[in-house]
Amino acid sequence: xxxxxxxxxxxxxxxxxxxxxxxxxxxxxxxxxxxxxxxxxxxxxxxxxxxxxxxxxxxxxxxxxxxxxxxxxxxxxxxxxxxxxxxxxxxxxxxxxxxxxxxxxxxxxxxxxxxxxxxxxxxxxxxxxxxxxxxxxxxxxxxxxxxxxxxxxxxxxxxxxxxxxxxxxxxxxxxxxxxxxxxxxxxxxxxxxxxxxxxxxxxxxxxxxxxxxxxxxxxxxxxxx
Numbered sequence: 636x637x638x639x640x641x642x643x644x645x646x647x648x649x650x651x652x653x654x655x656x657x658x659x660x661x662x663x664x665x666x667x668x669x670x671x672x673x674x675x676x677x678x679x680x681x682x683x684x685x686x687x688x689x690x691x692x693x694x695x696x697x698x699x700x701x702x703x704x705x706x707x708x709x710x711x712x713x714x715x716x717x718x719x720x721x722x723x724x725x726x727x728x729x730x731x732x733x734x735x736x737x738x739x740x741x742x743x744x745x746x747x748x749x750x751x752x753x754x755x756x757x758x759x760x761x762x763x764x765x766x767x768x769x770x771x772x773x774x775x776x777x778x779x780x781x782x783x784x785x786x787x788x789x790x791x792x793x794x795x796x797x798x799x800x801x802x803x804x805x806x807x808x809x810x811x812x813x814x815x816x817x818x819x820x821x822x823x824x825x826x827x828x829x830x831x832x833x834x835x836x837x838x839x840x841x842x843x844x845x846x847x848x849x850x851x852x853x854x855x856x857x858x859x860x
Contacts, residue, residue, distance in 0.1 A: 722782040726786035
């Protein structure tokens with residue numbers, strides 16, 4: 636992973652570096668810009684690793700090696716790391732993080748923990764199979780896509796109307812769409828781009844009406860036509 640929140644996933648040599656003058660990553664070897672598709676591919680690898688970690692943890696819990704309290708702590712730790720790493724990657728690295736950014740991560744995690752606590756209670760009561768537990772945990776990991784896109788768009792002066800993976804579409808946290816942000820005179824033109832996946836009707840409609848979604852420094856925002 637490009638960034639590790641607790642050092643576990645941090646490479647010995649950075650894959651990319653952040654060029655704050657243009658708000659983009661560059662390759663340290665060639666100096667070329669890193670495209671969003673490369674970032675998406677790296678994120679996908681990391682998310683797969685995190686899903687494997689929670690699956691392994693569920694297996695350990697099911698074997699009786701750890702109790703529900705240790706299981707809950709470790710599951711939440713993995714989710715927290717997943718959110719932090721996604722946001723930090725979108726933001727441009729830890730050095731670019733502000734108190735507001737950390738607060739945004741905290742707010743998202745608080746919401747996820749609110750959903751997760753009743754789920755963990757079901758696990759403690761033995762109401763779910765291991766397969767059901769893992770399926771739900773993968774959805775929690777997927778929900779961290781919202782953190783990436785909030786970090787990626789955090790320099791825009793207004794909140795965007797929605798973020799891929801924030802649960803506001805029929806595809807919920809499985810959304811593979813992207814925001815394509817174009818700086819223009821007086822603000823930003825923001826395009827909702829369909830990802831490489833089967834698209835739900837909500838995402839198709841967003842790609843139509845937010846083409847672009849215009850944000851201007853006056854504080855105004857409007858859909859494209």
